[in-house]
Amino acid sequence: MEQKTVVEIECPKCGSSGKASVKVFIDAQSDPRGRKNLLAGKLNRYRCRGCGFTDSVPAGVIYHDPEKRFCVQYVPRWLTEQDEFLDQLDEAARPVIFEDESWGGIPAYLRDVHVVLSLSELANYVVFRERLWKRRVSSVQGLVVCFCCDRSIEHGERYFCVSRVVRERGSGRLQEDRIVDSTASLQVCADCRKKAGSGPVSFSYAPLPLLHLEQEGFRRFAAQHGNWESLRRQDSPCGDACTLCGTAPAPGRKYVTIELSEETYSPEGAQTIAVHAELATLCGPCSERYLVWLSLEDDSGQQAAESRAG
Ligand SMILES: [Zn+2]
Ligand SMILES: [Zn+2]
Ligand SMILES: [Zn+2]
Incomplete structure (x- = not known):
């Protein structure tokens, strides 16, 4: 035309x-x-x-x-x-x-x-x-936009990210935990991070309902400029008990860590520059319960499916 x-x-x-x-x-x-x-x-x-x-x-x-x-x-x-x-x-x-x-x-x-x-x-x-x-x-x-101001993150620009990382606890003594899946629940541009450090900000553009500990964890991080205490339970002997119920994930079972990192975005995908903090650990049952969209497809679920089929 x-x-x-x-x-x-x-x-x-x-x-x-x-x-x-x-x-x-x-x-x-x-x-x-x-x-x-x-x-x-x-x-x-x-x-x-x-x-x-x-x-x-x-x-x-x-x-x-x-x-x-x-x-x-x-x-x-x-x-x-x-x-x-x-x-x-x-x-x-x-x-x-x-x-x-x-x-x-x-x-x-x-x-x-x-x-x-x-x-x-x-x-x-x-x-x-x-x-x-x-x-x-x-x-x-999963296009990267800031959940505070709704602005698109430019290629190469740094931003802050809260991710829900699904991990599987190693079953043997020598076997390490492995990462199964990861989803961003909160993405914030550098400008909004600065604002969050000096006053209240809302994450109105977040597509998923956020846990209080994700929002609060980010606010504390922003306010204390990295020099801060994570929300993780301090009373657990191995340091990885569930933040909500205190149960440690059993070997072979999936659990979720909520991590705050700094990332950059390019057409190939997001790249992590630094993991600043682990905000929380959620055991399998707590993850299924509070992260409603997330299915860990745990053995227990499979067994339930099998018992339904049989
Ligand atoms: Zn004229
Ligand atoms: Zn922003
Ligand atoms: Zn729990």
Whole structure:
């Protein structure tokens, strides 16, 4: 689709006529500058050569984001008063061209173009859809966003992370515990960590319900700049009893440690720079009970399944 067109403009202030080059189509992937201009309110601005008056050009714009799968069309008001334009829409304001059979192979979202009536509404709608997408993707694919301010962590940027690490206790005397799985429950950018050190912050963008000890552990860490006492029980002889019930994980059994680390993110994945602290240890039963989403698929579960089957 042609991205730009030239329109004749008559200055509403001094009446002199001129030409303006306007963008009528923005593809978010191939035209990040167009997107940026739209969000900054700089898209399709016109400056009169006669008197210097500036205004936005009332030219329609189609915005398409193939990655986030949405398409939105800005229809300027004058166009909504044109019968020829109205005749191109069905009663649900969808372009009738999409009912044509030649459009049969196009993605469904392109048949459902959202219509807005001002450029600022277009910008707001784009921000809304990007936010929605980020929210969905961050919970599905683990894209790194700060759970305090909702900002995306840039590649190479350091951030703080609370992880739930599933481990299996070694069964023999020589056998070491092994890591089975790991999930981040809290991700915080460096700026928000600083804020957390001097006042209350909320983790409103966390996709999973957080344990009090995860939030509190992070706050203490942030306030004491690393020089702090972990929430781990001090009274356990081997130092790894369950923080909640005091039971030590049995050999061969899974348990969870909650760790606070500093990480960096690249397209290949997250990399741990340093583990600052172990906030807590949770035995298998406590993990299953308080980390509701987490299944340790323990022997006990398997036995229960077998007994149900038999
Ligand atoms: Zn003018
Ligand atoms: Zn942040
Ligand atoms: Zn426990």
